[in-house]
Amino acid sequence: MTKESIQLPLLPLRGLLVFPSMVLHLDVGRDKSVAALEKAMMGDQTIFLAAQKQVSLDNPEEKDIYRIGTLAYVKQMLKLPNGTIRVLVEGLRRGEISRFIDENEEFTVEIDELEDEHGEQNEEEALMRSLLKQFEQYINVSQKVTKETLATVSDIDEPGRLADIVTSHLSLKIKDKQDLLEMVNVRERIQHLIQLISNEKKVLDLEKKIGQRVKNSMEKTQKEYYLREQLKAIQKELGEKEGKSGEAEQLREQVGNSDMPERIAEVAMKELDRFEKVPQSSAESSVIRNYIEWLLALPWTEKTEDTIEIDYAEDILDEDHYGLDKVKERILEYLAVQKLTQSIRGPILCLVGPPGVGKTSLAKSIARSINRNFVRISLGGVRDEAEIRGHRRTYIGAMPGRIIQGMKKAKTVNPVFLLDEVDKMVSDFRGDPSSAMLEVLDPEQNGNFSDHFIEETYDLSNVLFITTANYVNNIPGPLLDRMELITIAGYTEVEKLHIAKEHLLPKQLKENGLKKGNLQLRNEALLKLIRTYTREAGVRNLERQLAKLCRKAAKIIISGEKKRVIVTEKSIDEYLGKPLFRYGQIEQENQIGAATGLAYTAAGGDTLSIEVSRYPGKGKLTLTGKLGDVMQESAQAAFSYIRSRAEELNISQDFHEKNDIHIHVPEGATPKDGPSAGITMATALVSAFTGREVKKEVGMTGEITLRGRVLPIGGLKEKSLSAHRAGLTTIIIPAENEKDIEDIPKSVREDLTFIKVNHLDQVLKHALSEEKHESN
Structure with missing residues (x-):
């Protein structure tokens, strides 16, 4: 219900609310608020108090103030030395x-007074209780409200006033208090307040549990520290070496028995002295221990005996890899030089090729052939x-670099160390890893390799480093050098x-758990698999397709359908599905x-x-x-050459003025670049401008200059492959x-005819037919 409207000055409140029957001190400092207060004092000392929606606003407007507030009586006003006014x-x-x-x-503002709406008396009485x-x-859980407050509010017999007084003593959000202030219906107000108190009580209970848990944890830590100190004193009296001192003694013994160089052993002993002095609970204690364990885990002198026998190495390479004759020959030459010089030094080998051609397995074979560990x-x-x-x-959490980690895995100072995918390192704001690799791969420098974690120099000169890459152009120049x-x-079909x-x-x-007789793959079927189910330089997809065949055969044999699966050229589609590629991608006609x-x-x-x-x-x-930049430039150069030779090529001189030209390289999802198109x-x-057909059996590669040189x-x-x-x-x-x-x-x-050319005129002579047709 509302009473007759009255006009009152408005005092916006920041971060607090005033309820009916509530007495509160306020500090007023904003100009508009002071003016509203003075106006109220000139009248009947009544003012309207309403909360701001946002506490941070210094100059609120109409839209920033809640519509429902409290009519209040200014009982006392006092000017403070700092210029603000304190009012009661x-x-x-x-x-x-x-x-x-x-x-x-x-x-x-113009105010409509609101009266409480009451319901059934017995219901309200029950809600009050x-x-x-x-x-x-x-109150029992909270530390902020005294027990005397409960006695005060218990004497209130008016339900609406009781709800307001209780609300004023709670630590609620302004939004929650505003919701209660806006509830004219007393029953709804009390029900909502009971729900809020219940939620607050749960939060306070949880806070109390957390506080107790923290307290118990602190007491436990203090107790453990006290007992530990007592234990140390007892051990000292008994002459025993347990706990941290015993751990340090054990590490000293390991350092003394290790084969690490004297300078490294001295560093380890100094760190052990620090380890004993640092409290066990300190983070530095675990850092020092981790460092000493790394020094102990690294190989310093352990090595395998090289057995470089060229015939044996050749047998191993032939056993593990078919073909690659020139590659094997170069590796055998390399090993022959190492046998004569009695040391694995010299150039770092970099195996370059497409995925799946056997770069990593070649490195493993080299390690096996000379009796070295492989990492x-x-x-x-x-x-x-x-x-x-x-x-x-x-x-915190510092670790050695990958080189030192690899040496730990190798367990010897002379392993075969494969650095895979050296062309895929990336430089950014964190540094250039390829610069760090320069020291690793330089035989003149890697005898004193420095790792930031180990700090002491480590000898990598006995390591046989082999690197692999897919694409030479992506390897930084100094590293490539x-x-x-x-x-x-890559491999041929044969x-x-x-x-x-x-x-x-x-x-x-x-x-796949099969025996040789369980699966027979005819030669013509295998050739079809290579031609129509794989298209690659290596053999990785070929192995996947063979694995698929074996799985199909295993299922057939286990189900009892057959005891032997024979795959022929005609039946291979049943096991592998439709062919993925068309063998021979050349055009069907010119x-x-x-x-x-x-x-x-x-x-x-x-x-x-x-x-x-x-x-x-x-x-x-x-x-x-x-297309990449290089191919776009190739297209421009080719176009410019044809314009300059239009007359000799029997093309209209103004062909470029009357025609738009579109050059397209299909399979646009694959990036294409490189000086060869x-x-x-x-x-x-x-061909497009003269109507002469391009021979379907001819492929070509070469870059062109503006004068037509190839x-x-x-x-x-x-x-060629x-x-x-x-x-x-051709x-x-x-x-x-x-x-x-x-x-x-x-x-x-x-199987191929190679035509060697110096000029584009020779290319056109061999690539284009003499007969002219209607061009597109």
């Missing part, structure tokens, strides 16, 4: 702002220099056939405006179809297919790459 107010009744009359000098009971329990770490994704050199011991590259291009039969299939039969290029990627060689389309326009050149783009452009390229072996896989029979290559033909396997060389 008494809450009278609830009220609601119906409208704001003035907001200039002070807030003046429940509220007093909850409040009593709250491998992966550098892929390493971006922090501390991962190589370690963290300083001042950091310290390594000798051994390129593994080599994959032998590898599958002699290595991969027996391995998968064993891993094309206009489409030429086949050869590309070299991190996954080996690949064929690349380049398409050109022309249509009426104003000479706009569009390049699509996620110039002549392919030029050939496709000339420049040499890299990766001819990988590109990809051309052979795709079914091409490859146009730069004349300067003639020397690289010898690196290509004989079985591939015999």
Whole structure:
């Protein structure tokens, strides 16, 4: 219910509320608030108190103030020395702002007084008793409300006033208090208040439990410390060495019995002295202990005896790997030099090739052939220099770098240490890990390798380091300078056939619990698997497909359908599904405006179809297919060359003014870059404008200059293998790459015709047919 409206000055409150029947001191300092207070004192000393929605606002507006507040009587006013005014107010009744009359000098509002709405007397009496009971329990838990307060509120017989007085003594959020202030219905107000007190009581109970737990923990720690000190004193009297002193004595004994150099032993002993003096509860105690344990765990003099026998090493390499004759020959030369010099020093070998060609397994075979322990770490994704050199011991959780960790695993000072994926290290604000690797891989420096955690120098000169990489261009120049590259291009079909039969299939039969007679894979079926279910330079996917075949066979045999599974060229689809690739990617017929290029990627060689389309326009050149900067420049150079030679090529001089040209390299999801697509783009452009078809069996690779010269390229072996896989029979290559033909396997060389060219005119002569057709 509401009474007749009255006009009163408004005093906005920050962070507190005044309830009816509540007496409270307020400090007033804001200009508008002081003006409202003075205006109230000039009248009947009545003022309206309403809370702000946001405590941080210094100059609240109408929208920032709650509509429901309390009419209050100013009982006392006192000016303080700091300029603020302290007033004593008494809450009278609830009220609601119906409208704001003035907001200039002070807030003046029109108020509608609110009266409590009562329900059934017996229900309200029951609620009052429940509220007093909850409040009593709250007082027992809380330290903020005295027991005398309970006696005071117990004498109140008016339910609405009781709820307001109890609320004023609770530590509630302003929003919760405002909700209670706005509840005119007494029954709802008491019920809501009981719920809030219940929640507060639960929180206080939890706080008390936590406080007790902390107290008990502290008492336990103090007790343990006292007992530990007593134990030390007793042990000292008895002459026993237990606890931390016994631990230090045990570590001293281990240091004395270890084979670490004298200078390292001295460092360890000094650290042990510190370890004894530092309290066991200190974090530094565990840091020192961890450091000493690392010094003890590292090999300082232990080594395996080298057994470098060239014939034996050759047998091991042949046993583990089929083909790779030149790679094996270089490794055997390397080992022969080491046998003559009686030390493993010299260039660091870097095995470069696509995934799955056997780089890691070659390193394992080298270790086995010379009787050395093998350890491998992966550098892929390493971006922090501390991962190589370690963290300083001042950091919590500090660890040595990967090199020292690898030496701990090796357990000898002369292992074969494989640094895998050296081309995938990344530099960022945390440092350049490749710079740290320079010291590791430099034979002149790695005798005194410094790890930030160990601090003392460690001798890596006896370690045989071998690195692997997929792509040479991603290896930093100074690091590349310290390594000798051994390129593994990939395997031919014949080599994959032998590898599958002699290595991969027996391995998968064993891993899948099959015997040799359980699964028979005919040669023609295996060849189909290689051609139509895998397309790779290595044999990793080939092994996966063979594993899939073995699993299918295992299921058939276990189910009792057959005792032997025979896979033929026709039945292989039943086990592996439809072929994933089409063998021989060459076009079915000669094309206009489409030429086949050869590309070299991190996954080996690949064929690349380049398409050109022309249509009426104003000479706009569009390049699509996620091309890198180099390929875009190749397209521009090819286009410029054709413009300069338009007359000799029988192309209209103004072709670039009347046509828009679109060059596209399909399979746009794969990034393509590299200086080898110039002549392919030029050939496709000339074909599109002259109507001469590009021969379907011809692939090409080479860069072009603005004068039409064909420049040499890299990766001819990988590109030739990809051309052979795709079914091409003729490859146009730069004349300067003639020397690289010898690196290509004989079985591939015999199936391919290599045309060596110096100029684009020669390319066009061999790649384009003489007959002209209607171009697109």
